[in-house]
Amino acid sequence: MTRPDVFHRSQYANDLAEQLLHPTPLFQNVRSGVFLSGIRRVGKTTFLRQDLIPALEARGAIVVYIDLWADRLKSPAALVHDAVRDTLRQLATPGSSLLQRFKGLNLGAAGFSFGFQIDSVGAPGGTTLAQAFSELVAKAKSDVVLIVDEVQQTLSSDDGYGLLHALKAARDAVNSRPGAPGHFLFLGTGSHKSLVTDMATRRSQPFTGAVSAAYEVLGMDFVRWQLDRIAAASASTRLPDIEIAWEGFQSMGNRPEELFKALVQLQSMSLPPDEAFPVICATLASAAADVELHALEEFGDLGKAIFRRIASGSEQGVTGLFSADALADYGKQTGVEVEPTQVQSVADKMIAANLITRPGHGVYMVADPFVRNVWLQQERLTLPIQGGPPSSPA
8 A cells, every 4th residue: 555655666676576576587586585785865765665565566576574774672583583483483473464465366364384393493403594584485476575774784793794694595585495385585675875786896895796786866856746735735834846845955966855855945035936046955965965075084185185185186086097197196195105005095984974886896986976966065165275275477
């Protein structure tokens, strides 16, 4: 059931669900795993909960969803095991809400009987995830999709890394079985673009070879929906033109919360909406970016010089971060000689802080395009000050 207070992205959800459950021959590698990355606060979790999970379930898939930021006191492995056990209990309980959602899809209302103790899943010496998912697929005769939101949290501990290996073992156990009635599909999403991408591309990672993709941010149809919704509630509400609102939304990084804040602030402005709204958006964008850019301070002058080189380069990324020309430029900006090892160390720390990302070997880019755009705007404003007053013509 769709919620009127939520902007539903049915087409995107249906397309992604189809790609996951019924891949064409050219896209069979989705069964190796899919890692979806996108910056924070652009609606990923809402999309997963409100659109993608219903789309998957409508096609008969059993979905287990875990948000690794839901409880920071619990380890990623504990959260995943809890979610898996909860799903299994619901499937074993006659008349449960989960079974009701699959009414008519031959899962039955009486519940499943498993050949293992549900509480033993994930316990030392107990049922492994591979065993649990193998039996679940066999009993349900359908696909099982495990969605782990903020999946990069698994990389912060040996416990999380062990979990990834256990999930890979589950994937291999189910998907390599001849004649299996379904597949085990793993979807990891996260806001740390570099780490999430690395999980699918680096050879040291359990899910190397999986599909890495970018989350599609909200578009103009969302902005139009928000304006129409507000206008329908009150005809006296001050609203900008759709084109002005769309430009403002983009300037704030396509973040729905920022759009709503801007529309609220617009109500107290005396200027005409189309004049006031861009100013409000620019102010909110600058404030939000400043929070992100504040992290640059801890990396000192070298970090700022590296960030400047990356941010001022191509939007698709820059190379040559360790070239002689780059080292000379860093030295000029910092006032000291800079070695490649120093650059590597700072760059790695900036990646860990989610300031920059490494989409390919030797290629670096700013992790959040919105932050980059605001930084470039601020840089243009400060260049005349940094360079001093222009010289008089001879």
